[in-house]
Amino acid sequence: MATETLAFTAHNDSAHTLANLIAQHSVDRHNIETPIDGLFLGRWSTPTPPVSYTHRSCICLIAQGSKQVVLGEQSYVYDPLHCLVSSVELPVVANIIEASEAKPYLGLSLDLDLAEISQLISAGEFSFNHNKQPHAGLSLGKISPALMDAFIRLVSLLNEPDSIKVLGPMIKREIYFRLLNSEQGARISQIVATESHSHQITHAINWLKRHYSQPLNIGELAADSxxxxxxxYTHFRAITSMTPLQFQKKLRLSEARRLMLTENLDAMSTSFQVGYESPSQFSREYRRQFGAPPLTDIRKLKESDAA
Structure with a gap:
């Protein structure tokens, strides 16, 4: 019991250190792309409404606060004790659930470099227990002291910009190594193993991202994979928690929202551009996804950004 208490206290101290580092570089900003390639910081002073976006292939840590990410019908809630790993890019709905002015949400994400991870697997002596069962594309894991320490050293490099070019890649490689040695190792290794079902589904996901506006032929996509x-169908649903058609629909609607918000396209033009043949069907599915018709939703988003 004493050992567990000491470990918990040490973790809290480390999380506090990481929170202070993130706070230094995120004053009055929400999402920050840092000079370290693939490293993003996040800061929010209030809980947020659910927002749809494509979750990158990355590892996410929270130093303070908590967040919920929903993939299909699966919900993942994580906090300073846990990390979220996305082994493939997936359309999700997410929101900050614990944040305040006094204790803002402070988190980070680091993109997974699959080429670097593949090299580590080839060079290392890892013993993964692979099986035929596909893994979900999102998963939660406990943060080890070694992994937390590596992230603290990585974020600390933001205070040493001249050291980023040399030390950044070394620390990121250590983080990938720590991940491969964790409970997430087998899941991540399956993505880079060319003969695995997870790798084949990743190939299909990448195709869908590039061709989301085209008619979907499941037979052709399966054969190509x-x-x-x-x-x-079975493996796709296991990894993404969605059918291929549901996955395509989420991609279309997320891109439609972006087009109307950032490029000021009208709803009808947008519906055709993202692949809908019926503007009325587009409006119905958009409302089902985002809780309001396109024009109402976009107006609220613009008002929120201006506030």
């Missing part, structure tokens, strides 16, 4: 139609 090297699987039967039934096997493809």
């Amino acid at each position: 090297g699987m039967s139609k039934s096997a493809f």
Whole structure:
């Protein structure tokens, strides 16, 4: 019991150190792309409403506060004790659930460099327990002291900009190594193993991201991924918590929202651009996804940004 108490106290101290580092570089800003390639910081002073976006292939840590990410029908809530790992890019709905002016939400994400991870696997002596069962694309894991220490050293480099070019890649490589040695190792290794179902589904996801506006032929996509139609459907749903059609729909609606918000396109033009043949169907599915018709939703978002 005493050992567990000491470990918990040490983790809290480390989380506090990481929170202070993130706070230094996120004053009056929400999402910050840092000079360290692939490292992003986040700061929010209030809980946020659910927002749809494409979650990158990355590892996410929270130093202060908590967050919920929903993939399909699965909900993942994490905090300073846990990390969230996304092994593939996935359309999610997420919101900050614990944040205040006194104790803002402070978190970070680091993109996974799959080429670097593949090299580590080839060079290392890892013993992964692979099986035929596909893994979900999102997962939660406990943060080890070694992993937390590596992240603290990585974020600390923001105070030493001249050291980023040399030390940044070294620390990121250590973080990937720590991940491969954790409970997340087998899940991540399956993504880079070319013969695995996870790798084949990743190939299909990348195709859908590039061609989301085109008609979807499941048989052709399955054949291109090297699987039967039934096997493809099963593994795709296991990894993404969605059917391929649901996945495509979320991609279309997220891109439609972006086009109307950032490029000021009208709803009808947007519906055709993202692949809908019926503007009325687009409006119905948009409302179902975002809780309001396109024009109402975009107006609220613009008013919120201006506030």
